Amino acid sequence: MDASRPFIFIVTVSFMFGMNVSADSKSCKGTWELVFHAPSGNGEDVLKAWTTKHSNCDIISVKFQLDTFGETVAFIEFDGRNTDDMNWFHNSRILNSSWTDMQKAGTFNVFSINKENQYGRNFFINRSYGGCGADTGWFVVNDVSGSKPCDWEKVINETYPQFLYGKNGKVTKWGAKDYGTAHVLNIYIQRGSSSATANADLQ
């Protein structure tokens, strides 16, 4: 993807999150609608872009997906019922994930869109403390703003944002710099009746 290219927008579903969106949105119940698209390296702050006027009335599930060259390299599906624009992104809401060691009742010290924004770590899924060299986690938007105190998050010869993820479906030790870098972050929603079970709507 052209790094200088800004977000691509169409407006079909922008009323849902108050978000500008791109790609092939279909408003049929049960299909995944793209509501957010962020390319890496374009200099746009991801958290700032994710500003929403959330309407929770018919969101059933939210899919957080990382793609590189059109291939999905990681995803998480969340139970999106009765959520706002920030709190759907939490381990207690995990329905499925490509990270096989990521469990709903697993150990996380950060699982938050904006909690660690001061460090430039958004949509951050972190497992444990230990200092820059020892900390482990699954995903971070290494965002445009923020202090970035650790060596592993200081980007060399690249531009922010960067999307760092644990490869091979597993948690990664950030300091080992063995993480993958995804090209785009896409967020989809699935609508349905809020009284239906998530499982029924996922089929």
Ligand SMILES: *[C@@H]1O[C@H](CO)[C@@H](O)[C@H](O)[C@H]1NC(C)=O
């Ligand atoms: C969970 O994701 C895997 C792919 O990683 C897929 O094969 C499986 O069918 C999904 N399960 C559900 C319940 O959606």
Ligand SMILES: *[C@@H]1O[C@H](CO)[C@@H](O)[C@H](O)[C@H]1NC(C)=O
């Ligand atoms: C994980 O989260 C803790 C608590 O916010 C933080 O101190 C630590 O630096 C984080 N680890 C990484 C690798 O960012």
Ligand SMILES: *[C@@H]1O[C@H](CO)[C@@H](O)[C@H](O)[C@H]1NC(C)=O
């Ligand atoms: C960054 O780019 C400079 C100039 O092109 C090059 O000399 C240097 O080796 C690069 N550093 C890394 C870590 O790729």
